[in-house]
Each structure stands twice: as structure tokens, then as C-alpha cells.
Amino acid sequence: MPTFRADINPDRVANDNRKRKKRTIWLVVLAVLCGLTAVVYFQTRYYLLKDLPSLPDKRTMWELNLQPNMTLLDKDGNQIGHRGPYIGAPMKLGQMPSYVGDAFLAIEDERFYEHAGIDNKAILRALFENTRAGEKTQGGSTLTQQLVKNIVLSPEKSYRRKFQEAVLARDMEAILSKPEILELYINRIPMGPRVFGVEAASQKYFGKSASDIELAEAALLAGLPQAPSRYNPTEHYDRALTRSKRVLSRMVANDMITLAQMEDALDNPPVIVEDAEPLIDENLIGYIFDMVAEQAPTLISGEQKDLIVKTTIDTNRQKLAQASLENMLVKSATRKKVSEGAIVSIDNATGAVLALVGGRDYKNSKFNRADQAKRQPGSSFKTFAYAAALEDGFTPGTVRIDQPTEIGNWAPENYTRRYRGPMTLREALKLSINTIAAQVTAEVGPTQVAALANRFGIKSELRPEYSLALGSSEVTLVEMTRAYSVFANEGLLRHTHMITEIRNTSNAPLYKRRSVAGRRVYPVPYARQMTSMLRDVIDTGTGHGARLGKRQAGGKTGTSQDYRDAWFVGFTAQITTGVWLGNDDNSSMRKVTGGLLPVDVWKTYMRGAHKDVAYVALSAPDPNIDDARAQALASFYETLGEAFIQERDMAAGGSGGQSSAGR
Numbered sequence: 001m002p003t004f005r006a007d008i009n010p011d012r013v014a015n016d017n018r019k020r021k022k023r024t025i026w027l028v029v030l031a032v033l034c035g036l037t038a039v040v041y042f043q044t045r046y047y048l049l050k051d052l053p054s055l056p057d058k059r060t061m062w063e064l065n066l067q068p069n070m071t072l073l074d075k076d077g078n079q080i081g082h083r084g085p086y087i088g089a090p091m092k093l094g095q096m097p098s099y100v101g102d103a104f105l106a107i108e109d110e111r112f113y114e115h116a117g118i119d120n121k122a123i124l125r126a127l128f129e130n131t132r133a134g135e136k137t138q139g140g141s142t143l144t145q146q147l148v149k150n151i152v153l154s155p156e157k158s159y160r161r162k163f164q165e166a167v168l169a170r171d172m173e174a175i176l177s178k179p180e181i182l183e184l185y186i187n188r189i190p191m192g193p194r195v196f197g198v199e200a201a202s203q204k205y206f207g208k209s210a211s212d213i214e215l216a217e218a219a220l221l222a223g224l225p226q227a228p229s230r231y232n233p234t235e236h237y238d239r240a241l242t243r244s245k246r247v248l249s250r251m252v253a254n255d256m257i258t259l260a261q262m263e264d265a266l267d268n269p270p271v272i273v274e275d276a277e278p279l280i281d282e283n284l285i286g287y288i289f290d291m292v293a294e295q296a297p298t299l300i301s302g303e304q305k306d307l308i309v310k311t312t313i314d315t316n317r318q319k320l321a322q323a324s325l326e327n328m329l330v331k332s333a334t335r336k337k338v339s340e341g342a343i344v345s346i347d348n349a350t351g352a353v354l355a356l357v358g359g360r361d362y363k364n365s366k367f368n369r370a371d372q373a374k375r376q377p378g379s380s381f382k383t384f385a386y387a388a389a390l391e392d393g394f395t396p397g398t399v400r401i402d403q404p405t406e407i408g409n410w411a412p413e414n415y416t417r418r419y420r421g422p423m424t425l426r427e428a429l430k431l432s433i434n435t436i437a438a439q440v441t442a443e444v445g446p447t448q449v450a451a452l453a454n455r456f457g458i459k460s461e462l463r464p465e466y467s468l469a470l471g472s473s474e475v476t477l478v479e480m481t482r483a484y485s486v487f488a489n490e491g492l493l494r495h496t497h498m499i500t501e502i503r504n505t506s507n508a509p510l511y512k513r514r515s516v517a518g519r520r521v522y523p524v525p526y527a528r529q530m531t532s533m534l535r536d537v538i539d540t541g542t543g544h545g546a547r548l549g550k551r552q553a554g555g556k557t558g559t560s561q562d563y564r565d566a567w568f569v570g571f572t573a574q575i576t577t578g579v580w581l582g583n584d585d586n587s588s589m590r591k592v593t594g595g596l597l598p599v600d601v602w603k604t605y606m607r608g609a610h611k612d613v614a615y616v617a618l619s620a621p622d623p624n625i626d627d628a629r630a631q632a633l634a635s636f637y638e639t640l641g642e643a644f645i646q647e648r649d650m651a652a653g654g655s656g657g658q659s660s661a662g663r
Helices: 010-049 098-109 119-131 143-151 159-177 180-188 200-208 213-221 237-253 259-267 280-301 313-335 378-392 425-430 433-445 446-455 466-470 478-487 524-539 597-609 629-649
Strands: 068-074 079-083 305-311 340-347 353-357 397-403 423-426 499-504 508-513 554-559 566-573 575-583
Touching: 010 433, 068 213, 068 259, 079 280, 079 423, 079 433, 098 143, 098 180, 098 213, 098 237, 098 397, 180 200, 180 305, 237 259, 280 305, 280 499, 280 508, 305 340, 305 397, 313 340, 313 353, 313 597, 340 478, 340 597, 353 597, 378 425, 378 433, 378 446, 378 466, 378 478, 378 554, 378 566, 397 425, 397 433, 423 425, 425 433, 425 524, 433 446, 433 466, 446 466, 466 508, 478 554, 478 566, 478 575, 524 554, 524 566, 554 597, 566 629, 575 597
Parallel strands: 068 305
Antiparallel strands: 068 079, 305 499, 340 353, 340 575, 397 423, 499 508, 554 566, 566 575
């Protein structure tokens, strides 16, 4: 039988048990609440910070959150083309009037220098004003938060993004100084449709740099970031002007300008210019832009989205090349059944492309006939057969007989279907005689001719067949022009290039072309002999229409079978230029030879291209081989050739007029 202690009070024990039970319950409830709070906290934190990007380094910030864009500069650094969003060159605060930065601070963030990325006072003020007005009339975001929103975060509107914006704004304030943040802001903030930054906006709306804008213009630009489309001055000038007046009043309130300065600005409102961007027409630059856009990424490391590319293009020569081609096509397209053409012009001293026209109308056809089209070069390829022959022991005075010729199953014929008998290689090239070019190729070997052309920079596949000398293998105009420049350079091949420098939008250098010496691919004596022979083609041969007055030039005509292609490639001491004419469907033109329309285009361009260019003679003396035996042989063959020619002309009852063979 249980016993009870007399000093134990059952009621008190029961009461203690109830208290312990309640305490346990409260502890459990508290634990549950703490657990729930922790779960909610961590879930909320996870939600708010999920996918929160890290701020990149200073350099990368200039390129974030923009669509890829590329700006093209000509050889003098002038802007000639742009694709993608328009981003102006970065401007330092010290490069602009002080009121430019002040205008943005006055309207966007008056307490910019007082907060650390988040302005609690501004948030409370905006909350109060918006509540009183019943709608959103003010924002509480700092300039730093706006910058984060535009260059780092997505345009999503949510509390989550707002929270991330505040976190990153504080991080940015720890990484960048206040002036750096302000510079980044005014250079990257949207200021119109696809227009970013104060320099781009100033060029577009006022036609001048931000370093030169007036107070009224700065106030107008400062009013744009709140709603770039709504306040776009080219479409809503009155609305933008009203906004700028508010900017000026805030500047006065913040002691940034005086009342007199504001009144002067109001009395002299900004003038918006039309088409202020210093670009040339897309038809003039489109083919070049495509080539540069393909080449530029291969010259830099990493994935750079925003590039400023300085090219070798000479704007005046580019315009001249396009006009020379277009004017000829306007006159002759219907009459001669020719619809397309291309031009390539190269600086002999550097290999730089001065001008390139890939077709008549880039807007209608993006196909680049200068670089992508492979066409038969006709007799313009004979030059390489004769160049290979000189290496094989021939001389310009070597004599061969122009007569019906059979090489295997192939029987080449002359353009005129006439035969002239014995003649030197010099005269055969000058008159574009097919039979002798074929004989020389057979003697030297088509493989040797192809190998020489490859050395000269022709990368297209060349079929080693006897008809190669007459242009049976397809090549591009860029290749032919580059190869001909070897003669003007006395046997040196210089790399053809179009890009000299690449920078990003923060003006940091990404690539700079080094000066590269030409590569010796042909002996100097032979190069001079070939230049002399090609001079004869222009002076008294099939290319006589290309004569440039007193300025020496060499070159060669070319016409493919059935008049499908017409070429002229020629050079002076400074410039080598190639011209091609034809039709995209490979249909025949109406008896257009290389000695006709292509020569006209070439001559028109080259005359203008050499304006104000000093005269320099070609390195093309008479046969100049240092070896005494070679000189004696050259003299013998030259004398023998002249005797044959004189005898032929006397037998024909004439004095030896020139053929008009245009191939």
C-alpha cells in the first residue's frame, strides 16, 4: 500500500506539472516558429538571391547587357559604318563641361555623393509622394541602382529584381569610385532607341561631341534616361524640352547653376539635327562590313561583343570606286548585257585594301563578287605563265611562232583567229596571243605555272592543265589583284589586309596590326622584266585604253569564253587595282572584253585614286639580268625577234599595226 509524504502538496505538484507542460508546449511552438521563420528566411533569401549575378571587373562593365555592335572606321579614324546599338566613344567627366554630369545628378540622384548605393531618404520621400498622389510620380532608385539595372540585371519588374538591384548597387559602390560610377552611367544609360550614352546621343541629336554641348543641350540629354522613347527629341521635341526645363530648375535648386544661366539656356533651346551620324551609305560599305565582321573575331582573344574596328579603307577612293562601276553600268547594262561588277584596290607598299566594291547594289544582293565569286580570268592569267617561263630560262625576247597549234587533243585559237608567225614573248603578251601562251605553258609545265600562281597569293584550286594559261581555272578578284601587286613590288608578296586596329567600347586595345615585311616569292630581275612587259600591254597592246598619261602603269586584259567574264588587272608604282564585269547567272555579255569596259572603269578609278599622289616610275627597265650570258642571250633573242617581225610585216604588205585582241 503506497505511502505519501505529509510535506508534499498534491495541488502544488499538479500545478507544477501543468506549468512544465505549458512550458514544453511553448518551447515546441517557439521551436516550430523559429524553424518556420528560418525556413521562410532561407527560402526568401534563396528566392531573392537566386541567380544573382556577380559584378564583373571595371573593364567588362562597359560591355555588359548590350547587343553585339560594331563600328567601322576608315584609315584616318573617321566613322564610316555601324551595326547594332549605337554606342558613343567613352567620355571622361573631365572631357565634358561640368554641367553635363551635374544635369544628370540634379534630375536623377541629388544625394549621389551622400549615399552608399541606396538612398533611404529618397525611398521614403518617393513612398510618401506616390501615396499622396495615388500613383507613381517619383522613384527612389539611386543613379547606381539605375546603372545596375541597365548593365547587369534583366528588365524584369519585381520585388526580387529590386532587392537584387539594391544588393548589387552596394557592391558597385565598393568597387568603383563615385566619379567612375557617374562616368559609366552617362556613357551607358539608354538615351533613345538603340542609342546608349551621352556621346552617342549628342552626336545623333546635335551633330557634335558631348565635349562641345551647351547647357540647354546637356539638360535635354539628362532628361532622357527616365523614358528614352517618350522623351526622344527627334519625335517628341516639345515633351523633351519640357522635361529639360525641369532639369534646369533642379540644377538651380541644387546650386549647380545660377538663375541667369538657366534663363539663358531657356532662351536658347537645343536645335535637333537630322541624320547627324557621320556614316557613308550602306551600299558603299556593306561588302566591306561583312568581310570585317567575319575577320575581326579571329584576331582577338575571348568573346568581345562590342568592337570599334579601324580599317585600311580610304573613304574617298571607296566612293570613287563605287561611282566608277555604277556610272559604267548605268550607261552599258542594257546595251552590253552586263549587270554586275567588282573592284579591288590595294596599296602596294603595305598590302592594305584601299577600296573594295563587291557588287552594284548591296541592299539587293549581299553576295560579294570581289571575294566570294570564283570566275574564269581569261587571258589575264597568261601573266603567270610568262612569269613561270622567265624562271625557267625564257626571256622577254624569246621567240615562238604564232601558228595553228595542237597540244594533245587541245587546239587553242587566237581571239582574232589570225596568226602572225614568229614573235617574241613580249609581243605575244602585249597582243594576248593564245597560241604562244599555250606553247609556253606546255614547255614550262602547267604544274609549274599553277605553283607560281599559288606563291603569288592565289589560293583557289588551279587545275594543272594546258589551258590554265588561258584562264580555265576559277579565281577571285581579290586573289588576282593581290597576285599582280607582286610585280609592282619587285617580287614581294604582301599580305592583303583590311583591319589595322580593334578596340572595345571602353576604348581598350584588343588588336593592333604589326608591320610585316613582304615575303620574297619572285626574283627581282624577273619581276622587273614582267613589269616591263605588262607596261607594253597598256602602252601599245590590248590594254591601251588604260593609259594614265605620263604615269607609268602595267596590266593585263582578260576575257573568258563566250564573253562571260571580262577582267582588267593593273598597277602603278603605288596602287594595284582589279576590275571584273559579268553576270551572276554566268550568261554571256554582248562582246564585252577586258580591253573595253573593264579598262574604262579601271582608268576612271585610277585617275582619281592618284590625285595628289606623287609620281613614281615603275621598276621596269629593259631586260636586266646581272648574268652576262643571260644578257647576251636576251639581246640575241630580242634582235632575232625584231627581224622576224619586220620580215612578217613586209610580207604582209604593212608596217605592223596592233591587233585589237581583247582577251
